[in-house]
Amino acid sequence: MLGGDGGADGTGCALAGSDVGVDRTLEALYGAGPAGGERREAGLGQSAPRVARWLGDIRTYFPASVVQVMQRDAIDRLGLSALLLEPEMLEAVEADVHLVGTLLSLNKAMPETTKETARAVVRKVVRDLEARLSDRTRATLNGALDRSARVSRPRHHDIDWDRTIRANLKNYLPEHRTVVPERLIGYGRAARSVRKEVILCIDQSGSMAASVVYASVFGAVLASMRSLDTRLVVFDTAVVDLTDQLADPVDVLFGTQLGGGTDINRALAYCQSRITRPTETVVVLISDLYEGGIRDGMLKRVAAMKTAGVRFVTLLALSDEGAPAYDRDHAAALAALGAPAFACTPDLFPDVMAAALERRPLPIPEP
Incomplete structure (x- = not known):
């Protein structure tokens, strides 16, 4: 800790002013008294009023990014998850993606008196994420869809003359005051009318x-784009299609049930059964690949979808934390099928989706 009473904690320096409060908030979570002794502040314990005061203190002394880390540590180190079921506690916390994940894991145990407060906390985080991610996602994917619809041998009435002229300015003949187009650019009617399909399949x-939270937000953004047909499927050992709830990612999140086993093969079987236009479909599997179902079945389904023309993307995580623990054997098997598995940050996800829609190489980050 910083120092303080009782021999100044061995530092030789006594604290004064706000430093005393900072030291107490740190010690309540991380500190202990002299060897063999008790915590000076007896920790946070399981007292809701004491924890609520502590949450207020850390927001006074530390920036939001540090507050979020300390909250996570309090939940992990001191077992405070049960206190999050109390409305006054939820009103005191600094909301972030990890807190939302904790609340979702407690959803079934949450009393009715707490659920509305919990939904308000989740909605605030979702609203902040949408503000951060939605505009860039739409712009990036609309550009990708625009380029994927472009054809190089259009019929005369489908030629995009503006792009064609700009692409052929090097062939301008001043004596004839004209451009000789070597390459025509246009939009085929069929290409414009075909909507791309995206299936997000989330472990x-x-x-x-954290991946479930981000994927739900992205799912809502994709579903709002008229040029895409978006389906969102979540799974553990069961499979739930939440597509009809995509208008509100908060409803999607409260429709999930974090925890339990994993049956990727079963989830992919469901997704495969919903594909009607393979060459216009992108399937995104978001999973750490710890398969509890039929491994060979999972791989055969991926191979079959790719053979049919589906663009298959495997993300080990969709979060800011980087690659989680994952099944390396399954990841290697998918890579051998041409479906490399990698972790993806939320900021990179629009570029990954754009590449998938355009059927060009994925921007896989360096390990």
Whole structure:
């Protein structure tokens, strides 16, 4: 800790002013008294009023990013999850993606008196994520869809003359005051009318909590784009299609059940059964690949979808934390099928989706 009473904690420096409060908030979570002794502040314990005061103190002394880390540590180190079921506690916390994941894992145990407060906390985080991610996602994917619809041998009435002229300015003949187009650019009618299909298939095991939150937000953004047909499927050992709830990602999140086993093969079987136009479909599997179902079946389904023309993307995580623990054998098997598995940050996800829609190489980050 910083120092303080009782021999100044061995530092030789006594604290004064706000430093005393900072030291007490740190010690309540991380500190202990002299060897063999008790915590000076007896920790946070399981007292809701004491924890609520502590949550207020850390927001006074530390920036939001540090507050979020300390809250996570309090939940992990001191077992405070049960206190999050109390409305006054939820009103005191600094909301972030990890807190949402914790609340979703407690959803079934949450009393009715707490659920509305919990939904308000989740909605605030979702609203902040949408503000951060939605505009860039739409712009990036609309550009990709625009380029994927472009054809190089259009019929005369489908030629995009503006792009064609700009692409052929090097062939301008001043004596004739004209451009000789070597390459025509246009939009085929069929290409414009065909909507791309995206299926987000999300592992909702407990380790994937942050990925579930981000994927739900992205699912809502994709569903709002008229040029895409978006389906969102979550799974553990059961499979749940939440597509009809995509208008509100908060409803999607409360429709998930974090924890339990994992049956990727069963989830992919469901997704495969919903594909009607393979060459216009992108399937995104978000999972750490710890398969509890039929491994060979999972791989055969991926191979069959790719053979049919589906663009298959495997994300080990969709979060800011980087690659989680994952099944390396399954990841290697998918890579051998041409479906490399990698972790993806939320900021990179629009570029990954754009590449998938355009059927160009994925922007896989360096390990």
